[in-house]
Amino acid sequence: MDDEKRHDPYGVLESVFGYNSFRGLQEEVVSAAMQGQDLLVVMPTGSGKSLCYQLPILCREGMGLVVSPLIALMNDQVAAMRQLGIEAAALHSELEADELGKLRDQLRRDEIKILYISPERLLAPGVASWLGRRQISLIAIDEAHCVSVWGHDFRPDYRELARLPGYFPGVPRLALTATADPNSQKDILASLDMRDAREFVSSFHRPNLHLAARPKNAEIADLLAILKAHEKHASIVYCGTRNKTEAIAEKLQKQGFVALPFHAGLSSQEKRAVLTRFRSGEPLVVVATIAFGMGIDRPDVRCVVHLDMPASPEAYYQQIGRAGRDGERSQTYLLYGMEDIARARYWLEQSAAPEEARSIARNRLDAMIAFAETTKCRTQQLLACFGEDFEGNCGHCDNCQRPLKLFDASIPVQKALSAIYRMGQRFGTTQVVSVLRGRLTTAVAAHAHQHLTVFGTGKDETEKWWRSLLRQLVAHNIIMLDGEHKVLKLNGHEVRPILRGERAVMLKDERDLHKAASRAAMS
Ligand code: ADP
């Protein structure tokens, strides 16, 4: 390649990558990086972040460093670069001594154009100062949200990256992440000491993702009905615990699905086996914890199901973002319940984190719950969590397609609240619903609850209807499900004006959802 072409991003885009145009913000980012500015790039997964640093590295003089948190991720990228004829290499802790020696020789001879490196390697004694003697064109910091202690992927080594300018004075840095929320972005810039960086934040709207959320009825039956529709493709089912991934995978296997559990408790060999099959293109279901995360790049994942509620809209967005990377229509389902909400709140309050961190986590959790419970367009609601104003409705989320109405639930809510109160705030959902519906169960008789004045005052509604009402009251923080003892309690501050009739409570009428669910169960 002649020299002029080598330095022209448009020429390299075509001749090396084989693309005829930039996507989204790529062009602006590449142009700013060519000028040597520090940048923070926030783009959703699958939108083409890698090119934002690869292209400037190819076009600038010297070698580019790419800090990456995962060895698997580095190896994939290196293989992809080499296929394009680019001299790429990875430097991390899994290299054998002879590989390391060979790499060092190549580096000495300036034969490497782009070096992927783990943060702990880069900051190991002597490494950065040795590399600093070579001509470094740019330092890309991939998955930059790993620097944030508040985030879900925090890596202590990433904090140390703030020291880089000491070793590489004047070398532009480009931090990249798919984590959308404005607080994390501020935290990344502060932690990396990049306060003067230019920020590029692209839209997080993924028009091919169809969002749906609904309360769990019968978890496994709901899941089977969903997965049957996507049998010919790959699906990911996210669960809150390792045990649950194993149990669900087993149940799916019994129903004839190829279902593989994935969690941090597997050996690296087992994990690799799952990843290999996942990438092979065969139809399958991976049942995973959040450990199934970075570097999951199969393009034709058609369906992502959450069986437990994620702790934040950011985590949720990242996880559903693994669907439809090829741009084809893909479906996502959040199945959640009152217990999820209660458990998440319980763990949060139990955590030893400083109050500042807990308060951030609390806000995120509340935003997640609000997303689950909303009757508005879900696309709009989710993007609003990231400060993005989405005009109009998406037209294809569950709420757009089958709107649920809000109704004035003040009277039944008063009944439920007084039942909980009269029962001494010592009983769970089942007993409260039995009392409201006037069911003389053994447990009701055992506590003589049939003599309460509220007994049977809600007998015209179904059990599902009452459970839906109680769940919404938990979501709205009007009542609390004690995470440890599964007991319903009143949130006095919220409850008083409702009982006095000073505050109306609007809730979702989920009767249509219940009817649709029982139709599906019978078919
Ligand atoms: P991210 O890192 O943001 O998750 P990637 O960098 O892996 O995304 O890119 C996602 C996909 O988009 C890749 O398959 C990549 O080859 C493709 N891609 C990136 N930029 C372009 C472009 N300008 N034109 C066409 N395809 C592109």
Ligand code: ZN
């Ligand atoms: Zn919508």
